[in-house]
Amino acid sequence: MLTKKSLIVELIILFGLAVMVCVHHSLQYIYTASSGIQSFPEFVAVGLVDGNEVMYYDSDTMKAIPKQAWMKKVTEDEPQYWDFQNQGLFGTQKSFINSIEVAKKRFNQTGGVHIFQNMYGCEFDDEYEEVEGWESFGYDGEDFIAFDLKTERWSAPVHQALITKNKWDNDKMKVAEIKYYITQTCPDWLKKYLEYGKNSLVRTDAPTVSFLQKSPSSPVCCFATGFYPSRAEMFWRKNEEEIHDGVEKGEILPNNDRTFQISVDLDLSSVPPEDWRKYECVFHLSGFKCDIVNRLDKSKIRTNVEGENKMRIIAVVLAIGFAVALVASMLYIRKGEKSISFVYFIF
Known part of the structure; x- marks a missing residue:
C-alpha cells in the first residue's frame, strides 16, 4: 500500500513527465505548493536524475532527505550540501505559498483547492554534448509562464501572467542567473550525480x-x-x-x-x-x-486462448464442487453488496 508521501511523489512526478525530453541524461526539480487540501503538505520538492527520485522535501518535515543510497556520498565532497538544500527550500517554500495567494487574486478566486508548480532543470546528450534546459510555472494544472532559453525571454499563455512576464523580462540579472544555471550549474551537478550513482544510473539493461x-x-x-x-x-x-x-x-x-x-x-x-x-x-x-x-x-x-480454456475448466470444477457443498450442508447463503527554483519571490 502506498503511503501518503509516496503517493504525493508519484502524483508530482506524473505532473512533471510532460516537460521531460528523451535524451541521455537529465536533472529536474519539481516544486509544488498547494492550498485547500487537507492532510497534504503545503509545499513539496522532488529532485529527479534520469527520472529517478533522488531528493525529497516537504513543509511538514522541513528537511531534505536523500532517496538514493548513493546521494549520501555527496556530503563527502560537499559537507554543507544538505544544510544548503534545507535553507534554500525553506525560503522557496515561503515564497511559493505566498504566490498562491497572489495568483488567487489575479484569477479573482477566494477559497477552494489550488496548486502552484515550478519545474526546472537541464538535459544533455552524451554523443553531441548539447545542453538544453527549462524553467516553467503552472497554476491549477495549466501553463502560467515559461522561460525560453533561446530568446532569453518569458512567455505568458494567460493574461494573468503578463504582469509577471513584464517584470521578469526587465530583470536582466535574474535572466542571466537562470541562463547560467541551465547551461553551467545544472549540467555540472548532473555530471556529479551521474558519477556518484554510476552503478545504478549509468547502466544499460537489455529487455x-x-x-x-x-x-x-x-x-x-x-x-x-x-x-x-x-x-x-x-x-x-x-x-x-x-x-x-x-x-x-x-x-x-x-x-x-x-x-x-x-x-x-x-x-x-x-x-x-x-x-x-x-x-x-x-x-x-x-x-x-x-x-x-x-x-x-x-x-x-x-x-490467451490456452489460458482461457484452463480457466473455463477450473470454473466448471469449482461450480460443481460448490453445488455439491450446498446440497450436502443444506445451507442457503444470501450474498449482500457493499458500496465500496530557484529561491525568489514568484510574482
Missing part, C-alpha cells in the same frame, strides 16, 4: 522481447520488458522499412524493479499468414550499439 496476441483475430503485440534506461523506442518494419499503417505504439511504462516496458501492436488481419514472416519487431535502446530484431513467427506468439 526480454515477446510476441503476444489475445485471440487469433487480435493485433499482434511486440512486448519488451526489463530494459534500462527508459530512452528506448520500438517499431515494426517490413522488408527492412519501418511501417506505420496498422501500428499502435504504447507508452514507456515503469516496472516495480525500476526497469521499463513498452509494447507496439500490429494489425495483421488483412495480411495472409504466409506473409507474416516478412515483418520484424525492432527494439532500440540508447547506449546499445546494435538493435534487437525479432522476426515474426506464428509459432512464437503467446496467446
Whole structure:
C-alpha cells in the first residue's frame, strides 16, 4: 500500500513527465505548493536524475532527505550540501505559498483547492554534448509562464501572467542567473550525480522481447520488458522499412524493479499468414550499439486462448464442487453488496 508521501511523489512526478525530453541524461526539480487540501503538505520538492527520485522535501518535515543510497556520498565532497538544500527550500517554500495567494487574486478566486508548480532543470546528450534546459510555472494544472532559453525571454499563455512576464523580462540579472544555471550549474551537478550513482544510473539493461496476441483475430503485440534506461523506442518494419499503417505504439511504462516496458501492436488481419514472416519487431535502446530484431513467427506468439480454456475448466470444477457443498450442508447463503527554483519571490 502506498503511503501518503509516496503517493504525493508519484502524483508530482506524473505532473512533471510532460516537460521531460528523451535524451541521455537529465536533472529536474519539481516544486509544488498547494492550498485547500487537507492532510497534504503545503509545499513539496522532488529532485529527479534520469527520472529517478533522488531528493525529497516537504513543509511538514522541513528537511531534505536523500532517496538514493548513493546521494549520501555527496556530503563527502560537499559537507554543507544538505544544510544548503534545507535553507534554500525553506525560503522557496515561503515564497511559493505566498504566490498562491497572489495568483488567487489575479484569477479573482477566494477559497477552494489550488496548486502552484515550478519545474526546472537541464538535459544533455552524451554523443553531441548539447545542453538544453527549462524553467516553467503552472497554476491549477495549466501553463502560467515559461522561460525560453533561446530568446532569453518569458512567455505568458494567460493574461494573468503578463504582469509577471513584464517584470521578469526587465530583470536582466535574474535572466542571466537562470541562463547560467541551465547551461553551467545544472549540467555540472548532473555530471556529479551521474558519477556518484554510476552503478545504478549509468547502466544499460537489455529487455526480454515477446510476441503476444489475445485471440487469433487480435493485433499482434511486440512486448519488451526489463530494459534500462527508459530512452528506448520500438517499431515494426517490413522488408527492412519501418511501417506505420496498422501500428499502435504504447507508452514507456515503469516496472516495480525500476526497469521499463513498452509494447507496439500490429494489425495483421488483412495480411495472409504466409506473409507474416516478412515483418520484424525492432527494439532500440540508447547506449546499445546494435538493435534487437525479432522476426515474426506464428509459432512464437503467446496467446490467451490456452489460458482461457484452463480457466473455463477450473470454473466448471469449482461450480460443481460448490453445488455439491450446498446440497450436502443444506445451507442457503444470501450474498449482500457493499458500496465500496530557484529561491525568489514568484510574482
